[in-house]
Every structure is written in C-alpha cells, then in structure tokens.
Amino acid sequence: xxxxxxxxxxxxxxxxxxxxxxxxxxxxxxxxxxxxxxxxxxxxxxxxxxxxxxxxxxxxxxxxxxxxxxxxxxxxxxxxxxxxxxxxxxxxxxxxxxxxxxxxxxxxxxxxxxxxxxxxxxxxxxxxxxxxxxxxxxxxxxxxxxxxxxxxxxxxxxxxxxxxxxxxxxxxxxxxxxxxxxxxxxxxxxxxxxxxxxxxxxxxxxxxxxxxxxxxxxxxxxxxxxxxxxxxxxxxxxxxxxxxxxxxxxxxxxxxxxxxxxxxxxxxxxxxxxxxxxxxxxxxxxxxxxxxxxxxxxxxxxxxxx
Numbered sequence: 001x002x003x004x005x006x007x008x009x010x011x012x013x014x015x016x017x018x019x020x021x022x023x024x025x026x027x028x029x030x031x032x033x034x035x036x037x038x039x040x041x042x043x044x045x046x047x048x049x050x051x052x053x054x055x056x057x058x059x060x061x062x063x064x065x066x067x068x069x070x071x072x073x074x075x076x077x078x079x080x081x082x083x084x085x086x087x088x089x090x091x092x093x094x095x096x097x098x099x100x101x102x103x104x105x106x107x108x109x110x111x112x113x114x115x116x117x118x119x120x121x122x123x124x125x126x127x128x129x130x131x132x133x134x135x136x137x138x139x140x141x142x143x144x145x146x147x148x149x150x151x152x153x154x155x156x157x158x159x160x161x162x163x164x165x166x167x168x169x170x171x172x173x174x175x176x177x178x179x180x181x182x183x184x185x186x187x188x189x190x191x192x193x194x195x196x197x198x199x200x201x202x203x204x205x206x207x208x209x210x211x212x213x214x215x216x217x218x219x220x221x222x223x224x225x226x227x228x229x230x231x232x233x234x235x236x237x238x239x240x241x242x243x244x245x246x247x248x249x250x251x252x253x254x255x256x257x258x259x260x261x262x263x264x265x266x267x268x269x270x271x272x273x274x275x276x277x278x279x280x281x282x283x284x285x286x287x288x289x290x291x292x293x294x295x296x297x298x299x300x301x302x303x304x305x306x
Contacts, residue, residue, distance in 0.1 A: 003052060005267040006062040007045060007260075008036070008294070009279040012070050013077040020109035020144075022284045023072065030080045032282065032290065036062050037084045044087040044194050046234050049258055049277075052269065064088040065260070065279060067198050067237055068106075069097050071180050074188060082191065089194035091237035091260070092185055094224040095201045102178045103202040104162055105147060105240070112136060112143050115169040122164060126157055136169075151240055155207045182228045189229055196235035197221040197256070204242040211246055218254040234258055248275035266296060 012023035036042050040062035041055065048055060048063070055061060064081065066073050069092030081088050093103055101107070120134050134143050146165075150158050180188075189195050199205065200221040208214045218236060226232045234257045238247065241262030251259045252275060259275035267277050280293055 003061065003269050005045075005048060005269075006040065006060070006294070006296075007065055007267055007277065007279040008032075008062060009065050009067060009262060009281040010077070011067055012072055013080075014070075014072040016072075018109070018113070020113045021106065024282070024284045026076050026080065028284060028287070028290070029077060030083075031287065032294070033064070033080055033084050033086050035291075035294070036064070037086050042086050045089050045277075046194050046196075046258065047087075049274065050234075065237070066090045067239075068103055068202075069093055069180050069185065069198070070102070070178060071184065074180055074184050078188060078191065078193070081193075087193070089196055089235065090185075090188055091196040091198040091235065092180070092225070093198045093200070093202045093239070094221045096179050097182060097185060098224070100177065100179050100181060101174050103239075104158075105202070106178070107174065108147055108150070108162065108165065110175050111166060111169045111172050112146075114172045116171055117169050120165055120168040122161060124157075124160060124164075126153070127161070151204060151242075153207065154209060155203045155213070156209075158204070158207070186229060194235075195225060195229060196233040196237060197225060198237045199239050200224070202239045204240055205238055205247045206242040206244040211250065214247055215250050215254065218251055218256070222255060235260060238262075243276070248273070251275055264293075 010024060013026055013029045014023040015025060016023055041059045042062050042064060043055060045063040045065060048061065064086060066088060073090060096103055115136060117136055119136055122131055130142055134146060136143055150161060185195060199217045203217060205214055205217060222232050232255055236251050236256045237260040243261060248259055258277060260277050260279055262281055263278035264280050265278045272278060282290055282293055
C-alpha cells in the first residue's frame with residue numbers, strides 16, 4: 001500500500017488586518033499545529049523523501065511547509081512550532097530576502113488596498129476590455145480579479161502591467177520590514193528547520209518562455225542560499241504552483257532533489273513524481289472548513305461538484 005503524506009502549506013501567520021490577503025491568525029495556526037502533532041507523525045518533508053523507510057508506515061504522516069519568507073514566519077509561527085516540537089520547512093524568495101521587499105503578489109494587494117487613486121487605466125493591446133479601466137474604491141469589483149488574471153499572463157506581460165499599476169498608484173510606497181533578512185533565515189536553520197528555495201524573484205516559472213530565464217531563477221536562488229547558509233537546497237517550491245515539464249527538467253538539472261506544487265491533494269509515493277509533489281494550502285477560515293481541508297474532504301467535494 002502506497003504511503004500517503006499530507007503536506008500542508010502556509011504563508012503568513014499574523015494578527016495584522018489585511019482585506020486583500022488575510023494572514024492566518026496565530027490562534028488558528030496553533031490550533032492546527034496542536035491537531036497535527038496530536039493526530040499525525042509530523043516530519044520534515046525532506047527527511048521523509050530522503051528515507052521514507054525510516055518512518056513507521058502504519059502511522060499517518062504530515063508535514064508543515066511555508067512559502068515566501070515573511071518575517072512573521074520567524075516571529076509568530078516558529079515559536080508555536082517549537083512549543084509543540086513540530087518540524088517545518090521554509091522556502092524563501094531570495095530576491096525578496098536580499099532587498100527586504102515582499103513578493104509581487106503581496107505588493108499588488110498592498111497597493112490596491114492603500115492607494116487613494118480612484119482608478120487606473122491599463123492601455124495594452126493584450127488587456128481585456130473589463131480591465132482597461134480598473135475601479136479602486138471599496139466597491140470596485142474588477143480590482144479583485146486582476147491578480148488571478150495576471151497569474152495567467154506571460155511573465156513579460158505580467159511585469160508590464162504590474163509596473164504600470166505601481167506607477168499609477170504612486171501615492172503608496174513599497175511595504176517595509178515584511179520579509180526576513182538572511183540572519184533571520186539562518187536563525188531558522190540553526191533552530192533545526194529546513195530551508196529551501198521558492199525561486200529568486202517569484203515569477204510564474206511555466207510562463208517564462210525562455211528556458212534560460214527558468215534556469216536562472218532556479219540557479220540564482222539555490223546558489224544564494226548556498227552562499228548565505230552553506231548548502232544548496234534540496235527543494236524548489238514553484239511560485240504560485242506554476243510548473244511544466246521544462247521546469248521540472250531544469251529543476252533536476254540545476255541540482256534540486258524535489259519540486260513542490262500546490263494541487264490541494266495528498267502526496268502518494270506510488271503516484272506522484274518527486275518534482276511534482278502536491279500540497280494542501282490552509283487559509284484563515286472557520287475551523288470546520290480547515291478540518292475538512294486537512295482531512296481531504298473539502299477537495300473531494302470540490303472535485304465532485306466541479
């Protein structure tokens with residue numbers, strides 16, 4: 001019987017209010033970690049993948065994983081993990097750590113939530129009519145659809161639109177002190193947590209048309225971690241879960257042993273490629289819904305109902 005590993009993905013853990021992308025509250029995070037450590041054997045994902053035979057196959061296995069590298073991972077999440085002796089892996093965007101700026105997805109949300117501009121205009125031939133003018137007041141509906149649409153564009157198109165939005169919403173500065181620095185990433189590593197790569201600049205890797213760009217994202221990030229922490233990371237977590245066969249091939253060639261997707265399903269060793277390992281993302285939601293996600297019930301229902 002194939003082993004099933006429940007890989008649970010988190011991003012931010014904070015009491016900060018955010019209307020565009022609410023972080024998980026520490027209270028809910030602790031409730032999740034309490035449930036995981038009580039009902040599962042929680043292991044470092046990389047240790048399990050390195051030697052699955054070292055773990056009791058009769059027990060339910062789970063992992064705790066973080067993307068991006070936000071400072072609240074160290075300040076809020078790590079103390080809770082340590083309290084329950086719960087291992088975890090953290091995958092960082094190296095350019096965000098270098099420059100202490102959040103990912104483009106966070107910056108976009110932050111800009112939209114704080115700007116006092118009433119609207120923006122996107123005058124590009126590839127922009128659909130509904131996004132030619134984006135209303136930015138509280139009742140504006142199409143601004144919430146911008147980010148999902150941007151994720152579907154080529155990397156070049158996404159960069160053009162994003163730069164244009166930031167220029168028009170110039171009454172808001174870049175968010176400060178949201179990301180860990182290298183000393184703080186090293187602190188997590190010294191506390192026994194796993195550190196991996198989440199790319200260099202957080203692009204949609206599958207949207208990069210030039211394979212050299214993909215390779216650069218993978219290589220620069222891995223080498224930066226090696227320079228700062230002394231080892232090349234075993235794992236690449238694909239930004240926004242974006243990958244294709246080119247990405248997985250180059251990840252292997254670059255030196256990564258494992259690649260992580262976001263597919264809202266559990267990992268099965270007999271079915272899943274080591275460069276396409278699925279994760280279940282958990283959100284700031286009512287406890288009953290979080291429990292359904294953790295048990296795989298919510299995804300099963302979504303698959304049935306479409």
